[in-house]
Amino acid sequence: xxxREAQRNPAALSARPEGAPVSLPIPxxxxxxxxxxxxxxxxxxxxxxxxxxAPLILLLHGAxxxxxxxxxxxxxxxxxxxxxxxxPSSRGSxxxxxxxxxxxxxxxxxxALERIFQLVSVDLNRVAIGGFSDGASYALGLGLANGNLxxxxxxxxxxxxxxxPKAGKPRVFVSHGDSDSVxxxxxxxxxxxxxxxxDGYDVTYREFAGPHTVPGPVVxxxxxxxxxxx
Numbered sequence: 446x447x448x449r450e451a452q453r454n455p456a457a458l459s460a461r462p463e464g465a466p467v468s469l470p471i472p473x474x475x476x477x478x479x480x481x482x483x484x485x486x487x488x489x490x491x492x493x494x495x496x497x498x499a500p501l502i503l504l505l506h507g508a509x510x511x512x513x514x515x516x517x518x519x520x521x522x523x524x525x526x527x528x529x530x531x532x533p534s535s536r537g538s539x540x541x542x543x544x545x546x547x548x549x550x551x552x553x554x555x556x557a558l559e560r561i562f563q564l565v566s567v568d569l570n571r572v573a574i575g576g577f578s579d580g581a582s583y584a585l586g587l588g589l590a591n592g593n594l595x596x597x598x599x600x601x602x603x604x605x606x607x608x609x610p611k612a613g614k615p616r617v618f619v620s621h622g623d624s625d626s627v628x629x630x631x632x633x634x635x636x637x638x639x640x641x642x643x644d645g646y647d648v649t650y651r652e653f654a655g656p657h658t659v660p661g662p663v664v665x666x667x668x669x670x671x672x673x674x675x
Contacts, residue, residue, distance in 0.1 A: 455547040456590035456609035460558035465496055465566055472524075474516070477560050483534035485557040486512040489565065490524045492675065498568035500673040501529040501561070502599070503554065505576030505584050508539040518577060518601070518659065522668045527675040529565055533557050540583035542607035551587070571673055575599030577659055578628065581619075582607060585637075588615055589646075599667050601659045604628045606637055617641055618670050620651045620663045627657035 472491045476484045493499050504515035515532030523530050533554050535541070541550040561567070574595045576584040581603035588598035589606065592613020600619045619641075621634035630652065638650045649670055653660055 454590060454610040454612075456542065456551055456587055456607075457612070458551065458555050458558065458587075458591045458594055460555050460562060461594075462562040462567060462569070466564055467495065469493055469495055470564055477557055479556055479560060480534075480553065483511060483536070485531060485533040485553065485560075486516055487561060487564070488516055488520070488523055488530040488532075490527045490529065492524070492527050493529075493565065496566055498566045498571075499527055499529050500571035500573070500671070501531065501565075501567045502573040502575055502671075503558070503584075503595075504530055504532045505540065505574070505580030506532065506534070507576070507578035507580050508543075510534075510580070515576065515580065518575065519664065519668065521661075521664070525675075526668065526673050528673055529561070529567065531557060531561055539579045542586045542609070543579045543582050543604075547586070547590075547607070547609060550583075554587070569594075571596060571671075573597040573599060573671060575601070575667070577601040578657065579604065585617070588617075597671055599671075601663070601667075602628055602634070602657055603637065604633050606641075611644075614646060617646050617648045618651075618667050619648060620653065620659070620667070622655040622657060623652050624655060625657045 506514035512532040512534045536549045574588040581600035586607030588595045590609040592615040
């Protein structure tokens with residue numbers, strides 16, 4: 446069924462856990478070793494226990510960035526909340542669905558998730574995707590296309606929602622600066638948020654006074670919104 450779904454939907458992710466890991470990687474940052482260049486990074490927080498599922502968030506960098514930029518979005522909260530973080534790198538200067546069609550980046554993310562599910566126990570009721578700027582747009586596109594996997598989508602200053610067939614109804618958190626000159630708010634979040642609400646999504650929206658950035662209090666609010674207490 447998942448294979449047929451992927452054929453119909455180029456943004457569909459098939460990766461799911463197939464068994465519980467019998468050990469854990471040491472806490473800290475690890476490269477998954479799946480790509481010869483621009484590999485996916487995994488951050489394992491302190492305090493995890495073997496066989497005890499933990500929340501996971503997939504974090505996506507902005508245009509011209511790489512995996513480390515994704516991890517940096519929530520790095521201040523990972524250990525305190527025992528959140529597993531993963532951050533892929535786009536194959537090009539930005540994500541495929543932002544440029545036009547979903548494809549190579551979906552494959553990289555799917556293989557990364559398959560490997561992560563082998564390494565750590567993930568609570569499938571607490572799997573999120575998030576990002577900043579182009580990464581936020583891609584998180585919306587991929588997250589809404591895989592609402593049967595992602596329970597929550599966090600979009601910091603997105604531009605739009607890349608088109609793909611939708612699945613499930615994940616919760617959505619969107620933030621945007623009112624003086625953003627890169628992705629002006631009137632053309633982006635102030636349009637896409639009402640559209641998401643009309644489509645039946647549970648959306649929390651925060652505008653803040655500022656430019657194209659992610660202020661610390663907004664990140665803190667997003668983490669609280671996830672509700673992933675250890």
